[in-house]
Amino acid sequence: MEEKKSFLWFSQYFGIHQPQYKLPFVDFLLDGDVPLYLDSYAIAKDGSELAILCHQAIVSYFQALLEAVKSGNTIQIKNLIRGRLVEPKEIHLGVSKRAREGVGLGRVQEGQIIQAITKSNALTGGAILDIQELELHIDGLGPDKVSDLIANVIKNHLADFTQEVCDHYNVETRPCVVNLFWDADTLQWASKSYDLPVKGRDSYILIPKDFVRREQDTVNHRHFYDHYVLDFYVREKQTALDSLAAALKTPPTRVTKSSIKKDPPISSKKTDISNFIQKHPEVIGQYRQKLEQGPQPLDYAVVSGKAEIDDKLIQDTLKKLDKTPAGQNYATQYQDIVFELLTFIFDWCIQNLEKEYTVDQNRGRIDIIGDRYGEGFLKELCDRFNATSIPMECKNYNGKLGNNEFNQLADRLSPETGLLGFLFCRRIKKREDIIQHVSGRYMMHKKCIFVFDDQRLKSLVEMRHSQNYKGIEALLRKMLREVRYGSYES
Template identity: 30%
Template sequence: MPKFSEHFGLGKSQHELDFVDVSNEYDLPVYVDPYAIEIRDDIWAREAAGQVRVFFGEVLTALRDGDDHRAEGLMSHLKEPKETFLGVSKEGPKGRGVGRHQAHQLISAIKKSKAFQTGLLTDFSEMSLYVEGIDRDKMSDLTTNIIRDLLVNYTQEQCELYGIETLNYNGPPLWDARRGNWEARDVKLPYIDDDAVLLVPKYIVRRRLSLDSQEFYNKQITDFLVAENLRVNSALVQTIKGKRKVFKGDVRQANPKSKPYIADVVRDHPELLDLYKEIAAKQSVMLDFGDEGPNVTAVCQTLSDRLPNIPAGAKHASEYHSLVLGALTALFYPALILPQKEWDINQGRKRIDIVYTNAADSGFFSQRRGDPRVNANLVIVECKNYSEDITNQEIDQLVGRFDDDRGRLGILTCRTVDDSKRLLDRCKDAAVRGNGYVIVLTDDDLRSMLQARAQLNDGVVEQVLHSKFRQLLA
């Protein structure tokens, strides 16, 4: 049962990959989570969230206008996305269609929900809280279909990054948010045997939805009910050893969980949902894939051990580039995501440029994105497997890639530096002129960070980055 990475000989663990590493032989029990997309502030997630909002807005508008035919037509193009191999399909990893019948059921469930009838339902990610029959599988399927066009582009970018062939695929239609409708067209996807594969960024998947009706009921709602019963001194209050107490089991028995009941509670006490969503937003995006491969500590230690065994020079440039790409992903995910290859130049020395999306909400990369001098929406990486020192030409090449939209932060990796002061002066000159900020990471730097990550000491990783950046300002 080879995974995608094994089938295409990538030689990388899940922690070195930006996407979920799936097999076409079974579905992986993780789910695309619309709230995980909604709360992110990176470029890709904002576009995905926008597509979801437009789609759901079209559905709700049609229903409020009494145009059930339009609403069902929008929903009928949604199919279980067999190409992602995520979730738990009732028919194995081949998926099943939604079609008009299931679309009618979905629309009927939305219309019958108290949240829709009272105008409370406006957010797609909250459907699982209020609408009967909507669970993590259905929410994942719906979200995947709505953002399928973005996932196709993402898959193609990852295939270009790793040199994987893509072939024509006549799949389900794609949602066009600008036209507010579905568009049928062929796309290009990679194949494992006869199965097309649609890759999914791992930062938008969860083992369960961030917004889960049972969890919301068990925690925020139950705690609120306990406090309310104590406040009004209801019949559920018991005095035990001189202390007044309300048992959670008693309040749940008196107020059984149902989606209409959850809608009533949120209508009367919206602050409970605000609290729940605030807590959910703070949950880590570092999905633990459990037995799906070695953990991040083992991966980082392995990468640290492998790095010095790769010889410098053009002959081994591809091997070095591949290891650095995996190392940076393992070190900086989820701050840096969605690696994309810009171009190859092979004029004596092979050169590969990678652009990461800066999605950090704290730490070094978040500060660089928020700094108007840097504005690092993207982080541009160049890998140099040279046996001699970096020159002005390499610094100028990287700086030349900066602009106001991308930002002005780059990482240049190289094997070693003989004249560190001279190289630092070159980087400082670029910073002083306002051209941009280049952080140079040698083998020693990368190994230091990888070994720290292997010991779960992320503070060292941050220290290295901050120290390198401060040197540019000194």
């Protein structure tokens, strides 16, 4: 009898009643996969202790593979590759399991990949610097297979992460053997028992959100060909035509990518791309810089489909905001609402949000505090004001914010703790009063305070909901300008 498919999310089944934006891992349907891929550039960029361990394992494995190829050790190459290009059954990334049932990676295809790696001039010549770059050179290796390989290399560290998540959320686990991960100490495949969450005969290994990217954001030979190889030949031909036009004293001809595509100097086959990379290392260097910088922020719930559930929570919270009266009697409710919305709005650039954070040996409390992380304008802003953390105060007021309210937050700001803070209130009646407070403190003490009323808070929610991260950054830039120049726009 065929087992009935489950449409439960991992978080639901195991009693973790949190939306994706609050979870440190990629949530997934128990009988499905999320179309995201482990990415070595993303892992190296993360910088956490777990990421460092994973990066070390990936580098160790890649060095072992490189040495085997350079020495012509085909037995070792087979040992390193065979059976490792299939995603571990405990991990739910990539192509839907239902779509790939009974397909897998055949011995013939695997043998072809092993042979291609064995004979790769790019590997022996040093043109490949990262395991992710194998995708550019080796036929049969796409972002999915490279992700599968990385998963097998680091799944012991991912199992450790899973144990920590389960401990934090009180998820019941059972001892499970995790087979054949890469041991960076012995330089061999190893196996070990870990405490993992289990449903029936299935055990699960969780993936940190910051370790994955969409297929188009990983190393991808099609993207590299379209945006780097062809652009190179556009520039090359344009330079030649410009020189000819200057010599003949005729108007220059504009070269377009579409004209190059009609008769490309090289094809989009990986063999041609590999040869191009070896001849023009400066181009792959530009591509690596882009990969190291990373893509735009990612809404994991939209990719996985969980946004349908999470969006309702955000809409309900906005309704609570509208229904919550101003005034001291509802201060706690207002603080809770702001905290929930901030967790959603800034999930991509602020982490470790806490309420009622104690300071000064428990002599004071900050309503909300969070640590900045990642790239983008908020990082620039925090760097400018020496702020690794951002204190935030919530004032459930419709009326005037006075010196006491601004001083409470300003007193938390210093060169040691950081000079950036957020202040939340319900409605601003006299904007000139707000400007007088924030601009004055900036001019006198270089303390930067951003004031968000309900209107601006809702704008932030709407932009985050539509994944308009650039819009959020634009609003923060506008608010910085208001503080510096003493202006306030609606």
